[in-house]
Amino acid sequence: MLARLMLATALLAAPAFAQTQDQPAPEGPPQRVRSILLYGDQSCPKPANPDEIVVCSNAGDSPYRIPKRFRDQPKEDAPSTSWSRRMEVVEEVNRAGLPNSCSAIGSGGQTGCSRQALQQWYQDKLDREVKGSRVP
Numbered sequence: 001m002l003a004r005l006m007l008a009t010a011l012l013a014a015p016a017f018a019q020t021q022d023q024p025a026p027e028g029p030p031q032r033v034r035s036i037l038l039y040g041d042q043s044c045p046k047p048a049n050p051d052e053i054v055v056c057s058n059a060g061d062s063p064y065r066i067p068k069r070f071r072d073q074p075k076e077d078a079p080s081t082s083w084s085r086r087m088e089v090v091e092e093v094n095r096a097g098l099p100n101s102c103s104a105i106g107s108g109g110q111t112g113c114s115r116q117a118l119q120q121w122y123q124d125k126l127d128r129e130v131k132g133s134r135v136p
Helices: 002-022 083-097 109-133
Strands: 032-038 052-058
Touching: none
Parallel strands: 032 052
Antiparallel strands: none
16 A cells, blocks of 8 residues: 555656756856835836846835935924913023123122032032931
8 A cells, every 4th residue: 555655656646756856957146136116107127038037115205305204203493382481491591691600701700609518518418408307
């Protein structure tokens, strides 16, 4: 039984083996591969010779159009900024030269240093009192 099965398999495989020997083996990789980006309704060009492969990819509508991921960016210019944010920015920039700012910039910048030291001392005092009142 096993011999018949092997004989049938050999007879069926013989024509397939004979067909593969008749065909020439590939000589190697193609001589030239072209990658082309297509825009809009462009069609993929045909290879110039049999040793050439042409790979085409659709890149969108136009090579000059901004990609979709960059089109709808939030605006950060002056007309799209609220007035309250504009005033906060102005105050932040000008704060260094204002009186009671404790800076070397401006005519009254040095006046805030003692005030800032007193605020830091008072905050440290509060932190110590809260820490001391906790039960370990």
